[in-house]
Amino acid sequence: MSGFIALLRRDLVLAFRLGGGPFLGVGFFLTVTTLLPLGVGARLELLGQAAGGFLWVAASLSALLSLERIFQADVEDGSLDQILLGPLPLEASVLAKALAHWLTTGLPLTAAAPALALLLNMPVAGYGPLLLSLLIGSPALSLIGTIGAALTAGLRRGGLLLSLVVLPLFVPVVIFGAGAVAAAINGFNPVPALLFLGATSLVALVVTPPAAAAALRIHLS
Amino acid sequence: MVPNITLDARDLACRRGERVLFSGLSFSAGPGLTEIVGPNGAGKTSLLRILSGVMASAAGRVQMSRGEVLLEAGSYAAVLHYMAHADALKPQMTARENLAFAAAWFGAGMSPEAALERLRLSRQSHLPVAYLSAGQRRRLALARCYMLARPLWLLDEPVASLDAAGRALVAELVAGHVMGGGTVVAATHDALSPDARRVEIA
Secondary structure, eight states, X not given: OHHHHHHHHHHHHHHHHSTTTHHHHHHHHHHHHHHHHHHHOSOHHHHHHHHHHHHHHHHHHHHHHTTTHHHHHHHHTTHHHHHHHSSSXXXXXXXXXXXXXXXXXXXXXXXXXXXXXXXXXXXXXXXXXXXXXXXXXXXXXHHHHHHHHHHTTTSTTTHHHHHHHHHHHHHHHXXXXXXXXXXXXXXXXXXXXXXXXXXXXXXXXXXXXXHHHHHHHHHHO | OOOOEEEEEEEEEEEETTEEEEEEEEEEEOSEEEEEEOXXXXXXXXXXXXXXXXXXXXXXXXXXXXXXXXXXXGGGGGTEXXXXXXXXXXXXXXXXXXXXXXXXXXXXXXXXXXXXXXXXOGGGTTSBGGGSOHHHHHHHHHHHHHHHTOSEEEEESTTTTOOHHHHHHHHHHHHHHHHTTOEEEEEOSSOSOXXXXXXXXX
């Protein structure tokens, strides 16, 4: 357990010292969200209706932005060998790194989302489900992304490939996340969508550690 | 307690893609210094990775024993430290922070300060590793190895990019470890000690 915390703390420190850490993702989130109304035009009604979907797409793109960093630097500077030789099972180390990614991207994105929803004129009924859906669903983005990051860890310029691998897997998360917000805005019950979102996150939590660890082992051998 | 670790390699083989780097490699490295020598690309780094357990051997096996007692297959990582060719240091963290992480991660035999002092890096202790020269980074990686105080050291080119004083320091460090009963296996182009056992791979 002390190893888990040591690795988590190290990754958090590195995230903050490398290119602004959480603020980079939030800045990207903000920029994409301000671009959307410019593309859609000043139709407030339409914008408010689609706000949940917009925010979820923007959030998953922002999460994607920092995925490459999860393993790339550790592979390049040889730290991955030391992580493998440490006392913690590689599966637990993977989980620590996914958690560090969520704390520095998913959580700040969730915190920033209500302010951005205001910019998009989202109806009041959507705020609760938006926050909840991001809180429940963004861990799935980090977890699924960690698998992709592990698969592409050894590749030069793996970033593009990483997005091709990961974005299709984000589909259920975005569908249920945006679905919960849309349901609430239109007066339906958002709970079923939130439950599906929770199930997606739990599946990702179970699948990611062994899958990402296996991918890293293939890379190391 | 005298560490007294013996490493026993039997019929190791390494294949990279279609190419066989070495095969049928057997040797035994008890307490003392064993140098792995061979030309560039012979597979010295791959051999060390296999010995450390980071990489699987294509054939054969590695066994370790403490005195006469065979160690359990899963427990090798706890008795060794593998100092790879890459320094495994984080440029955004200070020298001391890098060692402190290693201490928390592996469990250390001494404080980071003592290890930094031994490798003459006390003045650089609060500098980010990004500001250190290649030789200083190498010394910092050695400081980590010294700090962890594992019985078996696997060193990949320990004197690479070090000046004469640095080389002498490494030789001294290795001699000290051997004197205490430790085992060192080093892949190197420059002999660390004239009395070392040599394993040649071609």
